[in-house]
Structures are given as structure tokens and as C-alpha cells.
Amino acid sequence: MTASVIEADQSLPAEWRDFLALTKPRVMSLVVFTGLCGLLVAPAPIHPIIGFTAILCIALGAGAAAALNMWYEADLDALMKRTASRPLPAGRMDRQSALHFGVGLSFFSVILMGFATNWLAATVLAVSILFYVLVYTVWLKRRTPQNIVIGGAAGAFPPVIGWAAVTGDITLLPILLFTLIFLWTPPHFWALSLFVRSDYAAAGVPMLPVVSGPTVTRQQIALYTIPMAAAAIAPWPLGLAGAIYGIAASLLSAAFFLLSLQVLFNRATEPAGMKPEKRLFAYSVLYLFAVFGALVLDRWILA
Amino acid sequence: MTLKDDRILEIRRRQKSRALVMALLLGAFVLLIYGITIVRMTGK
Structure with a gap:
């Protein structure tokens, strides 16, 4: 095996910071805040550890959806100045790692939410991830100027999830x-x-x-x-x-x-x-x- | 030091930092599950 082939096979593993960047932390702050408000205004008490876990699951679910969005849109991101420096278009991570990270984080957040709070909150969290990835990213974004109108529903779920985590209803x-x-x-x-x-x-x-x-x-x-x-x-x-x-x-x-x-x-x-x-x-x-x-x-x- | 050695060192550095972050996250997860279990068991 020649040196050039060895080097081609040894692509650098992504840094942990690149996995963090996949979750779009800045967008997540608004999602977490609205989820937290939904949880705080619900008319029932919640144990701080359970409340913290619910918010953590909302954040992880949003991060998972963002990672899957970046996995699917790597080709689009490479064409836009605003997104060209993201881990996938910049070549700092391979697409399969992003896919595995996004899918793994999705399952983890939904299952943890179900066990810690209730399965209604977990179901709404799962729906919000699927809606963002399948309805907005895969179906609407490249097809219609109404993409953001319908797709906007995905970002509207967090206060509902926060509320449902406390009360078990909507x-x-x-x-x-x-x-x-x-x-x-x-x-x-x-x-x-x-x-x-x-x-x-x-x-x-x-x-x-x-x-x-x-x-x-x-x-x-x-x-x-x-x-x-x-x-x-x-x-x-x-x-x-x-x-x-x-x-x-x-x-x-x-x-x-x-x-x-x-x-x-x-x-x-x-x-x-x-x-x-x-x-x-x-x-x-x-x-x-x-x-x-x-x-x-x-x-x-x-x- | 050759270019290949530099590359291997960089790979090791990244693997080490990822392993460290993963270990910290797993530790935090264990504590969280412990906390959730205690809250659930006591019914508070």
C-alpha cells in the first residue's frame, strides 16, 4: 500500500466541538427557553430533577433535529456563505457520523423524556423531530416558498412539550x-x-x-x-x-x-x-x- | 517528525478529547438516571 493510499484512508475523526456545532446551539437557546416557559406556566408542580430532564430532552431533541437537517442539507449548506463553514460542508466531518449522531440523539431524547416525565410529552417530542426532518427539511424546503409557513410548526412544539411534561395533557x-x-x-x-x-x-x-x-x-x-x-x-x-x-x-x-x-x-x-x-x-x-x-x-x- | 507522524498525533489528540467528553457525558447521565430513579421511587 502506498503512502498516499494510507493517508486517503485515514481521514481525521471529527472534533467533539463539531458534533456540538451540528446541534445549532444558538437556535437551541430559543427552543429551550420557550420549552422552559411552557413548563413553568403549567398549573402543577414538578420536581426540579424531572423538570431539568424535560428541558434537557427538549434541547437534545432540537439538537438531534438540527444534526439531521445538516446531514440532509450538506449540499445546500456548501452553496451558501452563511452555512458553508458548518462541519459537513467544510469537510470536518463525514456525513455518516452526522447521521448516526442525529438518529442516536433523537432516540435518546425521546426515550429519556418518556421515562422521566410521561409518554405524551415524549410523543410530542418525537413528532416535532420527525416534522422538522421529514416535513420541513426533506419535503417542503426545496419544493415550495411556503416551506417556512408549514415547517414553522416544528419550532412551535417546545412550549407544548414543556406543558405536557408537567401536566400530562394539552x-x-x-x-x-x-x-x-x-x-x-x-x-x-x-x-x-x-x-x-x-x-x-x-x-x-x-x-x-x-x-x-x-x-x-x-x-x-x-x-x-x-x-x-x-x-x-x-x-x-x-x-x-x-x-x-x-x-x-x-x-x-x-x-x-x-x-x-x-x-x-x-x-x-x-x-x-x-x-x-x-x-x-x-x-x-x-x-x-x-x-x-x-x-x-x-x-x-x-x- | 514526518507528515504522517503529525497526522497520527492529531488523530490521537482528537480521539482522546472525544473520549474525555464522552466519559464526562456518561458520568453526568449516570447521575441523572440516579436522580430520576430516586424521585420516581419516592413519588415526589
Whole structure:
């Protein structure tokens, strides 16, 4: 065997940091936070160790789904500046390792959730992973500009899982929280995809700004903000949350709507002129943290 | 030191760091399962 063949056979094993990067830790923080809020606002006590395990399982499930997403989309990621440095497109890891890691972590998170809390929470966790991987990543993402609308449901499950882990059931409040994240996802992602449109176009991903252009996308962002705000405020008039939450959600949603109007009236087509879009994207993350934080605060103060 | 030796050293370094992380995670997992079992047994 020649030296060159030996070297070709000995590809370097991936670093543990690359496995961590597969789980998209930054995205996971929002998932964990909304899951934690779902758990904290549930009307029953939970032992801290069980609560911690439930949140850990939500985080691991989200990480597993992200790893499987990166495994499937390695070819797309290589074409986009934003994602080209990820472990698979950068060549720091082989695809099979990512697949094994994602599948293993999926089973581990679901089974641990089932044993530690209850099998309803485990089932919803399994559904959320499957939805993200099969419905969003495999089915919708490369086929339709509605990918993020339907696929957004995958990211909306954590508060439902957190709630179900405590109570063993699913009632109106977790469904409203699911609806809020579901309706928040399109404006959030479309704001991002407006200023990274060329990346998506280069990779052939049919995001709304690529297929229908910036004007239609800006209209859709403003339109989605209205039902999103309604879903955010709804727990207050329905008696599921108090005035602290209601006022906070109203103010935060009004600010979201104003920023979406700035996006609507922006005419820029190049990223350099898309400050309103960048502002809305940054605010949308803060918005979700603040609305869920207000709900927990409201519950604790009322309690 | 040859290029091949450097490569083998790098492989060993990565294997060692991965093994260390895995050992720590397994240790944490054992503690977690212990905690869950105690909570479940006491019914709290």
C-alpha cells in the first residue's frame, strides 16, 4: 500500500466541538427557553430533577433535529456563505457520523423524556423531530416558498412539550403558545431571507423573496404580524393570563407591527439598504423571549 | 517528525478529547438516571 493510499484512508475523526456545532446551539437557546416557559406556566408542580430532564430532552431533541437537517442539507449548506463553514460542508466531518449522531440523539431524547416525565410529552417530542426532518427539511424546503409557513410548526412544539411534561395533557394555553410561535416564524425567517436572498437563490432554495420578490415578501411579513399579535394577546382576554402579560404582549406586538410596517415601506433590493429588515429580524428574537418571559412573570406574580 | 507522524498525533489528540467528553457525558447521565430513579421511587 502506498503512502498516499494510507493517508486517503485515514481521514481525521471529527472534533467533539463539531458534533456540538451540528446541534445549532444558538437556535437551541430559543427552543429551550420557550420549552422552559411552557413548563413553568403549567398549573402543577414538578420536581426540579424531572423538570431539568424535560428541558434537557427538549434541547437534545432540537439538537438531534438540527444534526439531521445538516446531514440532509450538506449540499445546500456548501452553496451558501452563511452555512458553508458548518462541519459537513467544510469537510470536518463525514456525513455518516452526522447521521448516526442525529438518529442516536433523537432516540435518546425521546426515550429519556418518556421515562422521566410521561409518554405524551415524549410523543410530542418525537413528532416535532420527525416534522422538522421529514416535513420541513426533506419535503417542503426545496419544493415550495411556503416551506417556512408549514415547517414553522416544528419550532412551535417546545412550549407544548414543556406543558405536557408537567401536566400530562394539552389544553388551550399551550395550543395558543404553539400558534404564537407558528405565526411568528414566517415574519422572522422572511425578514432574514430578504437580506440573505442571494444566498438562497444561489442554493436554489425557493424562499418567498427568491420566488415572489421583496415586495410580496414584505406584504406577507406585515400580514402575518396581525394574527401573530392576536395569538400573543389572546391568553389575556380568554382569562388564561393576567394584565401583566396582556399589557406586555400588547406593547411588544405593537412594536413588532410598527417594525413590520417599516419593512413594508422599505423599497431597498440590496442587503445594504435593508436596515428595517435586519432590525425586525433582531427584534423578532427579542420579542419571543420577552413575550414568554412576561407570561412566566405574570403566572408567578399571580401565584 | 514526518507528515504522517503529525497526522497520527492529531488523530490521537482528537480521539482522546472525544473520549474525555464522552466519559464526562456518561458520568453526568449516570447521575441523572440516579436522580430520576430516586424521585420516581419516592413519588415526589
